[in-house]
Amino acid sequence: MISMAHLKWWAALLLLLLLAISLGVECKSTESVVLAEGPGQQEAFPDRVERAALFNLRSSLGLRSREWPKKVNPCTTWKGIECNAGRVVGINLSGFRRTVAGSKNPRFAVEGLQNLTFLQEFNASGFALPGSVPSWFGQLTALITVDLSSASVNGELPPSLGNLSNLNALVLSRNNITGTIPSSLGQLSRLTILDLSFNNLTGTISLLFANLKNLTMFDLSSNKLQGQIPNGIGNLTKLARLKLASNNISGDIPNQLGDLSLLDDLDLSSNALSASIPKELGKLKNLTNLVLSNNNLQGPIPEEIFNCTALQIIRLDQNNLTNPLPSSIKKLVNIRNVSLSHNQFYGTLPPGLTGLRQLVAIDFSNNFFENKIPNGLSLAVLLDEQNCLQGVEKQRPFKECESFYSARKLSFSGFAEISPSLPPQTTVESSGGNNKHLGAILGGVFGGLGFVLLVIVVVYLYLKYERKVDHRERDVNPSVRRAGQQTVGITVNLSQLGESFGYEQLSRATEDFSASHLLKNGHSGDLYQGLLEGGVPIVVKRIALNTFKKDGYLSELDILGRASHTRLVPLLGHCLERDDEKLLVYKYMPNRDLSYALYKKASSPEDTLQSLDWITRLKIAIGAAEGLSFLHHECAPPLVHRDVQASSILLDDKFEVRLGSLTEACPQEGEAPQSVLARILRISQTSDQGMTAGTPIATCAYDVYCFGKVLMELVSGKLGISGSNDPSAGAWLDWALPLISIYEKESVTKIVDPSLIVDEDLLEEVWAMAIVAKSCLNPKPSKRPLMRYILKALENPLKVVREDNANASARLRTSSRGSWNAALFGSWRHSSSEIVAIPGPLREEYTQKGLLKQAGTAGSQGSGQGGDVSSHKRLSNEIFPEPMEEAVVPASSTDIEKQDD
Numbered sequence: 001m002i003s004m005a006h007l008k009w010w011a012a013l014l015l016l017l018l019l020a021i022s023l024g025v026e027c028k029s030t031e032s033v034v035l036a037e038g039p040g041q042q043e044a045f046p047d048r049v050e051r052a053a054l055f056n057l058r059s060s061l062g063l064r065s066r067e068w069p070k071k072v073n074p075c076t077t078w079k080g081i082e083c084n085a086g087r088v089v090g091i092n093l094s095g096f097r098r099t100v101a102g103s104k105n106p107r108f109a110v111e112g113l114q115n116l117t118f119l120q121e122f123n124a125s126g127f128a129l130p131g132s133v134p135s136w137f138g139q140l141t142a143l144i145t146v147d148l149s150s151a152s153v154n155g156e157l158p159p160s161l162g163n164l165s166n167l168n169a170l171v172l173s174r175n176n177i178t179g180t181i182p183s184s185l186g187q188l189s190r191l192t193i194l195d196l197s198f199n200n201l202t203g204t205i206s207l208l209f210a211n212l213k214n215l216t217m218f219d220l221s222s223n224k225l226q227g228q229i230p231n232g233i234g235n236l237t238k239l240a241r242l243k244l245a246s247n248n249i250s251g252d253i254p255n256q257l258g259d260l261s262l263l264d265d266l267d268l269s270s271n272a273l274s275a276s277i278p279k280e281l282g283k284l285k286n287l288t289n290l291v292l293s294n295n296n297l298q299g300p301i302p303e304e305i306f307n308c309t310a311l312q313i314i315r316l317d318q319n320n321l322t323n324p325l326p327s328s329i330k331k332l333v334n335i336r337n338v339s340l341s342h343n344q345f346y347g348t349l350p351p352g353l354t355g356l357r358q359l360v361a362i363d364f365s366n367n368f369f370e371n372k373i374p375n376g377l378s379l380a381v382l383l384d385e386q387n388c389l390q391g392v393e394k395q396r397p398f399k400e401c402e403s404f405y406s407a408r409k410l411s412f413s414g415f416a417e418i419s420p421s422l423p424p425q426t427t428v429e430s431s432g433g434n435n436k437h438l439g440a441i442l443g444g445v446f447g448g449l450g451f452v453l454l455v456i457v458v459v460y461l462y463l464k465y466e467r468k469v470d471h472r473e474r475d476v477n478p479s480v481r482r483a484g485q486q487t488v489g490i491t492v493n494l495s496q497l498g499e500s501f502g503y504e505q506l507s508r509a510t511e512d513f514s515a516s517h518l519l520k521n522g523h524s525g526d527l528y529q530g531l532l533e534g535g536v537p538i539v540v541k542r543i544a545l546n547t548f549k550k551d552g553y554l555s556e557l558d559i560l561g562r563a564s565h566t567r568l569v570p571l572l573g574h575c576l577e578r579d580d581e582k583l584l585v586y587k588y589m590p591n592r593d594l595s596y597a598l599y600k601k602a603s604s605p606e607d608t609l610q611s612l613d614w615i616t617r618l619k620i621a622i623g624a625a626e627g628l629s630f631l632h633h634e635c636a637p638p639l640v641h642r643d644v645q646a647s648s649i650l651l652d653d654k655f656e657v658r659l660g661s662l663t664e665a666c667p668q669e670g671e672a673p674q675s676v677l678a679r680i681l682r683i684s685q686t687s688d689q690g691m692t693a694g695t696p697i698a699t700c701a702y703d704v705y706c707f708g709k710v711l712m713e714l715v716s717g718k719l720g721i722s723g724s725n726d727p728s729a730g731a732w733l734d735w736a737l738p739l740i741s742i743y744e745k746e747s748v749t750k751i752v753d754p755s756l757i758v759d760e761d762l763l764e765e766v767w768a769m770a771i772v773a774k775s776c777l778n779p780k781p782s783k784r785p786l787m788r789y790i791l792k793a794l795e796n797p798l799k800v801v802r803e804d805n806a807n808a809s810a811r812l813r814t815s816s817r818g819s820w821n822a823a824l825f826g827s828w829r830h831s832s833s834e835i836v837a838i839p840g841p842l843r844e845e846y847t848q849k850g851l852l853k854q855a856g857t858a859g860s861q862g863s864g865q866g867g868d869v870s871s872h873k874r875l876s877n878e879i880f881p882e883p884m885e886e887a888v889v890p891a892s893s894t895d896i897e898k899q900d901d
Contacts, residue, residue, distance in 0.1 A: 044086035045073050049115050054081070054088065056112035061093070062102010080123075087118040093127040094147075107131050108153065113140060123147040125171070132156065138163035149195070150174040150754070162187040169193035173219065176200060181220075183208050190214060197243065198222040198757075205249070210235045221245040221267065222757075228252075229268075234259040245291065246270040253292075258283040267291040269315065277316075279304040286310055288654075289615070293339065294318040306331045313615055317341040317363065325369075327352050337615065339363040346388075346405065349374055360622065360795050368396070368404050370413055390415055498585070499573035506530065506540050506575055506583055513542060519592070520647075524556075524663035529588065537588035538572060545580055556584070556662045563635050567627030569650055569660040589658060591651035594620060594710070595719060598646070611755035614762050616655050617714045618794070621769060623657025624649050625791040628707060631665070632700045632787045638668040640698040644706035645723035646713055666698050701781035704790070708776025712736065715770050717753025737777060740770045745801070761798075768797035 045051065051074065058068045067079045075083035082090030091113075098106060108131030113119060119140055125147045132155025133148075143164050153175040161170070162184025169192060170185075177199040185194070186208025192215060201223040209218070210232025218239060225247040233242075234256025240263060250272040257266070258280025264287060273295040281290070282304025290308070293315045300323035301316065311332050322344040329335075330352025337360055346368040353362070354374050370388040385394040388401035390413070395401075398415060405412035509530030510517045519527040525543035532538060560571050575583035591597045598612055612620075624644075631639040641648075641659065648661035709722040712733065721729050739747045745767045752758075752766055772793045778784045785793075793800050 044075070044083075046075055046083060046086050046088055050086075050088050053112040053115035054078070057091075057110060060109035060112065062098040062106070063093075063096060064099050067096055082121070084118070088116045089118055090121040090123075091116075091119065092121070092123040094123050094125040096127055106152075108134070110134075113137075116140075118142055120166075121145040124151050125149045126151065128152045130154065133158055133161070135160050137161065141165060143167055145169045147171040148175065153177060155179075157182050159184040161185060164188060165190070167191055171195040172199070174198040178202070181206060185209070186211050188212065192238075193217045195219040196223070200224055202226070204228075205230060205233075205244075209233070212236065213238065215239055216262075217241045219243040220247070223247050225249060229254050231256050233257070236260065237262070239263055240286075241265040243267040244271065248272055250274065253278050253281075253297075255280045257281060260284065261286070263287055265289040268295070270294040272296060274298065276300075277302055277305065277321075281305060282307045284308055288334075289313045291315045292319070297321055299323070301326060303328055309333060311335055312358075312619075313337045315339040317343065319343055321345065324348070325350055329353065330355050332356065334358055336360045336619065340367065342366045344404075345369060346408075346410070349389075351375075360618075361798070368401060370401065370405075388412065388415075498571050501573050501575045501583070501585055503575050503577055503583070505532075506585065509533075509538060510540055513540075522661070523643075524661065525584070539586045539588050541584040541586070543582045543584070545582065555664075555666065559639060559662050559665045563631065563639060565627065565630045565634075567623060567630060567657055567659055569658045569662070586660070587658075589650040590653040591655055593647045593651060593660070594649040594713070595646035595723065597651050597655070598713070598717065598719060611717070611753070612655075614756055614758050614766065617756075618765060618769070618797070619655060620649065620651065620657055621711060621714055622791070622794045624659065624707065624710065625787060625794050627657060627659040628703055629787040629791045631659075632668075632703070638700060639665055640668050640700055641665050641703050642698055644703050644710060646710055646719070647723050649710065668698050668700055699781060700787065701784050704776045704784045704787060705781070707787070707790070708773045708784075709733070711769055711773035711776065715748075715753065715766055715773065716751045717755060733777070737774055740774045742771055742801070764801050765797040768800035769794065771800055 046054065054068075054074050057063070068074070068081075069077060072078070074081050075086065075088070080090075080092035080094075080096070081088060082092075097103075106128045108129040110129070111134075113122065114136060117140075120142055121144060122140075123145065126149070128151060129148065130152045133153060135158040138158065138160025141164060144166055145168055146164075147169070149171050150173070153172065154177065156179030157172075157177060159182045161167075161182060164170075165188070167188050168190055170188070171193060173195045174197070177196070179201065180203035181196065181201055183206050185191075186206060189212065191212050194212070194215060195217065197219045198221070201220070203225065204227030205220065205225060209215075210230060212218075213235060215236050216238050218236065219241065221243040222245065225244075227249065228251035229244065229249060231254050233254060237260060239260050242257075242260070242263060243265070245267045246269070248271065249268070252275040253268065253273055255278045257263070258278065261284070263284050266281075266284070266287060266289065269291045270293070273292070274297065276299035277292065277297055279302035281287070282302060285308065287308045288310050290305075290311060291313065294317070297316070297319040299321065301321060303326050305314075306326060306328040309331055312334050313336065314332070315337070317339040318341070320343065321340070324347030325340070325345055327350040329350055333356065335356055336358050339362075341363045342365075344367065345364070348371040349364070349369055351374040353359075364387065366386040368388050370390070372390050373392065386396055388396055388404075395415065402412045507513065509532050510528040513526075513528050517528045517530060519529050519539065521527075522541070525541040528540045528542060530538045530540050557571075557574070560568065569589075570587040571584065572587055573585045575585070628641060628644065631641060641662070642664040643661045645661075648659060650658040650660045652658060706722060713719065713721045716736065718732065721733065736751045739750050741747060745764065748767050748770050749763070751770070752763075756766070758766055772785075772790060775785050776790065
C-alpha cells in the first residue's frame, strides 16, 4: 500500500514538472518574439486585424500584385509599408499604379485604415483618390503626417480633422477641395506644416490659425479666400514660409509680420492688398524671397526693406508704388532677381545698382525713370522699356513723361538723341559703268577661294598626320596621359590642400564609419557624414585602394590644388597615413546634391520643401554653369569634369552650387588650335577621336552634353536622366527633345515638371532653359555651344526667347562672333542636303510653317514668305534656327553618348 505521504510527494513532483514545462514553453515563445523583433531579424507579421485591413485596402484601391503581392509578409515585402513590432505605422502610395480594373473606378476608398490604430503616416501624393475626406478620418489619432497632394480629392474638409491631436504635417495641395477651412484645424497645436494650396477653398483666414504656434510652413495660395490677414498671425513666431498668393485677400499687410524673425519666404502676390508696404518687414533678417506683386500697394518702398540683406528675390511689380528708388538698394548684396515693373517709380536709377554682382535679372519696365542708365549697369540684365530714360529705345512719349513730372511739380530732363540704327547694307550697282570692273572682281573672288581651299587641304593633311603620330606615341610610351587613365607619378603639394587629419580623429567623427553615417556609395569612394570635436560638420570620402583607382584621389587633389573657385567643393583636408586606405575631408553640404534635393519628403519641420521652386532650379543651373565655365575657360589647360550629373552638383544651405565628383576630372585632350580647326573643317570629333584604348576622350563638349541632361532634369523633374545609361532614360530624351522648339512655347509644357508653379513670365524662362538644354544635346559635339555662352543664356533666359528679330538679324550681319546668341545657336544652320533628308510628314509641317520653301527650292531655308508665322516665332535665318538635323539622323541619346565616349 502506498502511504499518504508518498502520494503527496508524487503529487508535488508532478506539479513541479508541469510548472517547468509551462515555463519552458513561455520562455521559448518569448524568445521567438524577441528573435522576430530583434535587430537584423525579420519583422513580425501584422496581427490578424491589421493584416485584414491591409488586404481590404489592396482590394478597394485596386493595387497591383507587383507592389502588394499575396502570401508574403506585408511588413517586409509590400512597397510603402512600414511596421514596428508587427504594427503598421506607415503607408506610402505615392507613385503607385492601379490595376486595369481598379483604374476604371478610382475612388477615396480607404476604409481599411480605420483598423490601423497605430498608423502614423499616410502618404498618397500623386495617387488618385477621387472623393471627399471621410469624417471618420479624424479617428486616426496616431497620425503624424498626412500627404494627399495631387490626389484628386474633392468636396469639403470634415471638422473631425481637428481631432488629430498628434498631427505634424497636413498637406492637401493641388486638389479640388471646396468649402471653408474648418475652424477645428486651429486645435492642432503640434502642426508644423499646413499646405492647402491650389484648391477652391472659400471664406476667410480664421483667427484660430494664430494659435498654431509651431507652424513653420503655412501655404493657402491659389484658392478663393477673402477677408484680411489677421493681426494674430504675428504669433506664429516659428513660421519660415508664408504663402497666401492668388486669392482675393484685401486690407493692409499687417505690421506684425515683422515679428516673424525666422521668415524666409513671404508671398502675398495676386491679391487685393492696399495701403503701403509696412516698414516693419525690414526686421526680417532671414527673408530671401519677398513677393508682393499684382496688388494695389501704394507709396514708396520703405528704406527699412533694404536692411533685409539676405534677400535674393524681390518682386513688387503690378502695383501703384511710386517715388524714386532709394539708393540703399545697394545693401542687397545677395539680390539676384528684382522686378519693379508696372508701377510709378520715377527719378534717376541709383548708381549703387552697379555694385550688385549677384544680379541675374532686373525688370524696371513701365515706370517713369529718367536720365541715363548708370555706367557699368549691363543692359543684358535691364529690361528698360516704357520709361523716360535717355539714349534708350522703346521709351514713353515725351509728352507723357513731361506731364507725369509736371503733375508732381518736378522737372523732366528730357530725352537725349537715340543712336540711329545701322545703315542698310550697300549693294553693287548694276549700271554699265561698273561692267569693266566685273572681271577683276570675279577674278579676285575665285582666286581667294582657291587659296582658301588650298590652305584647308594642307591643314587637313597636317591634322591627319598629327593624329597618326599621336597614336604611335601612345603605343610606344604608355605613360602618355589618356583620358580615363591616371597620370603616372602625380606630385601634389599637400600643404596647400587643407589640414592633415589623423585617421583616429576622422574615425571618431564618423563613429568608426558606421552605416548610420553613410551618405552614399560613390563611384570613387564611400561618403560618410561626420562631426569634428568642435562641432564642425564634415563629409569624409573613404577610398579603399583595393577597390577604387589607386591614383584617383591624387588626381582629385591635383585638380583642387590647381583650380580654386567658389563653385568647386571646399576641401578641408585629408588623411593619407594608411597605405590601403585614403580619406578626403570636405565641407558638409546641408542640401547634399541635386538628385537628393530636387524632391524632398515633407515629414519634419526641418525638411519642409516638397519640390524645388523654379527660381531655385534656375539658380542651381546658373551655379553649375559657372563652375563648368571656370573649368573650361579659365583654367590653362582647360579642365574637363567628365562626371557631370545631378549627384555631382552639391548644394549648401542656401542652394549655392559646389561641383563635386572631381576624381574623373582631367585636362582636355588635344591642343586648342586643333580643336578650332577641326570645327572649321567639320571633322567629326566622334570618329577615331572618340575612343582611346576603350576610354572616353576628355572634351569640353562631353561635359556640355551631360550638362544638357541635368538641365532636362531641372525642367522636367524626371530624376535619373543625367546619371543613368538606362535605355529608358535615353528613350525618354528621344521623346522629349522634339517637343522643344524655339518656334512654339506651348509644346514644352508637356515635359515641364507638374509640381512647378510658374506664371507666364516664368514659363518663358523654363522654355528658354529647355532650348538651351536641347542645344547642349546636339548629336554632333562640334555643334554644341561653349559653356560660357550657356552661362550667359541661363543668366538672361528671357533674351533667349524675347530677342527682337530685326536687331538680332542686324547683329548677325555685323558681328556674328560678337553675339552670344549666334555663338550659342548659330550652329543649328544646316546644309541643303541635310534639310532635304527630313522625313515627309515633318517636312510638310516645316513647309506649312514657312520654314522651308516649296518644291523646287526645298533645299534652302525659307525666309518666311512661304507661309504665315506668328509674331513670336522665329525664322530659320534668325538667332535660333530649329535643329532640324535631329530629324535627319535619328539617333538615340544612348548612341550619342557612345559617340562621345
